[in-house]
Amino acid sequence: MLCKSMWSNTTSPIVRSDRTMDHKSDIRFVGLEISKISKRIIPCLDVKDARVVKGTNFNNLQDAGDAVALAKFYYQQGADELVFLDISASSELRKTAVELVRKVAKEIFIPFTIGGGIRTIEDIEQLLKAGADKVSINTAAIENPNLIKEAAKEFGSQAIVVAIDAKRIGSKWSVYAYGGKKETQLDAVSWAKKAEELGAGELLLTSIDCDGTKKGFDIELTNKVSRSVNVPVIASGGAGKKEDFLDVFQKTNATAVLAASLFHYRELSISELKKYLKENGVDIRES
Amino acid sequence: MKIVIIDYGAGNTANVKNAFEKLGAAVTISSSEAVWKNADALVLPGVGVFGAAMKRLNGKCDAIVKLISDGKPFLGICLGMQLLLEKSEESDGVQGLGVLVGEVKKFRGKLPVPQIGWNKVEFQKSSLPQGLKNFYGYFANSYYCEPKDNSWVAATTDYGVKFPSVFRQKNIFATQFHPEKSGELGLKFLKNFIREVKQ
Numbered sequence: 001m002l003c004k005s006m007w008s009n010t011t012s013p014i015v016r017s018d019r020t021m022d023h024k025s026d027i028r029f030v031g032l033e034i035s036k037i038s039k040r041i042i043p044c045l046d047v048k049d050a051r052v053v054k055g056t057n058f059n060n061l062q063d064a065g066d067a068v069a070l071a072k073f074y075y076q077q078g079a080d081e082l083v084f085l086d087i088s089a090s091s092e093l094r095k096t097a098v099e100l101v102r103k104v105a106k107e108i109f110i111p112f113t114i115g116g117g118i119r120t121i122e123d124i125e126q127l128l129k130a131g132a133d134k135v136s137i138n139t140a141a142i143e144n145p146n147l148i149k150e151a152a153k154e155f156g157s158q159a160i161v162v163a164i165d166a167k168r169i170g171s172k173w174s175v176y177a178y179g180g181k182k183e184t185q186l187d188a189v190s191w192a193k194k195a196e197e198l199g200a201g202e203l204l205l206t207s208i209d210c211d212g213t214k215k216g217f218d219i220e221l222t223n224k225v226s227r228s229v230n231v232p233v234i235a236s237g238g239a240g241k242k243e244d245f246l247d248v249f250q251k252t253n254a255t256a257v258l259a260a261s262l263f264h265y266r267e268l269s270i271s272e273l274k275k276y277l278k279e280n281g282v283d284i285r286e287s
Numbered sequence: 288m289k290i291v292i293i294d295y296g297a298g299n300t301a302n303v304k305n306a307f308e309k310l311g312a313a314v315t316i317s318s319s320e321a322v323w324k325n326a327d328a329l330v331l332p333g334v335g336v337f338g339a340a341m342k343r344l345n346g347k348c349d350a351i352v353k354l355i356s357d358g359k360p361f362l363g364i365c366l367g368m369q370l371l372l373e374k375s376e377e378s379d380g381v382q383g384l385g386v387l388v389g390e391v392k393k394f395r396g397k398l399p400v401p402q403i404g405w406n407k408v409e410f411q412k413s414s415l416p417q418g419l420k421n422f423y424g425y426f427a428n429s430y431y432c433e434p435k436d437n438s439w440v441a442a443t444t445d446y447g448v449k450f451p452s453v454f455r456q457k458n459i460f461a462t463q464f465h466p467e468k469s470g471e472l473g474l475k476f477l478k479n480f481i482r483e484v485k486q
Contacts, residue, residue: 037404158427285423
């Protein structure tokens, strides 16, 4: 799961979809299967030692404030959920993540997910008990797919989000682990199906190519993955303006979108975005 | 206001506690029947499987049913709502609390199961709580209640099938969504519950 511009310093070419549907006949199906549930806007907070970090260069973190205060701000603005990504995530710092979750749970009354460095059932149990509604698993799920199965059995699928970081290689997308540093042999669409089969309740799909570009979501990737599974897909990476959000909801089956810097830098407010989407016919929760 | 959350080792008691405390109520999480008896209101939360929950409530069911039928204000949340019925497709042969005649059914349709997310809660005109006309609740469920008669149904929600999302009958309240996770309007719902308990 990548919330911010981790990829801005990579040299890979940015591969954009051509924003048209693969098959015209598919258009009528878009969004129908999950139309009952309103679309979710999810700000993502990268945290280190319970502080939010932001900045366009991942290796040059700027401390941007108190995670709880920012969470509360987004909550009041009408965010539908929040995602916290603990980018420090060593075992020593697991304690600070649990403490952060405990504090956030007292202040915001919408679902929230925590991810980053989660490796064991015990990690998950601690975070859920502290008040997180869901955990997001990435590298640990790749290395030990059985963790998804065990976690879903123990805590229910609704609590288990599998994060997939995908990068285009030719006509397909490869899954990357370790915060996008390590290419795996997995194909993104096959891995998404496998994660669903193992019990993931949701998929958080980040396009490495688009992340940080602000040129819009990877429609083609989001489309492929969200049509291959029956669980909700959260589209992430590339949001630059409100039209990008409308685009991904109109052209894919994603039921939620995640963005970070756009909201952090106040380039777009959540309330303004929700108003715009609603005016354009997207089912959005009023708050 | 003394709210007691029934502790039976199932699920998310911390967040229900947080929400009521935010509203100024004193909240205790307890598995003691004596503590339940002294509560101004009882809350039965629940995340998990019907059969497993009933197993954990084993030996305590009669006490809960008696408190409810004696008029103790009660709020069941999610699985805590479903447990009020007689049985569930989720756990064959397991008896529920049976406070209400009916059965818990699984969603069968084209929509993804579980239902996870925000969905519209449509109250009946007569039972609309203040300020909840455009209310979306946060749902995470694979099963829904199907009571034999609909007199308890205060609100419905559509997820391929129209199902009861709120029960209201005298001292009994129940929600299929999670009011403690349904934003400011969810808190408003709980505030309404507290207000009714006080009356």
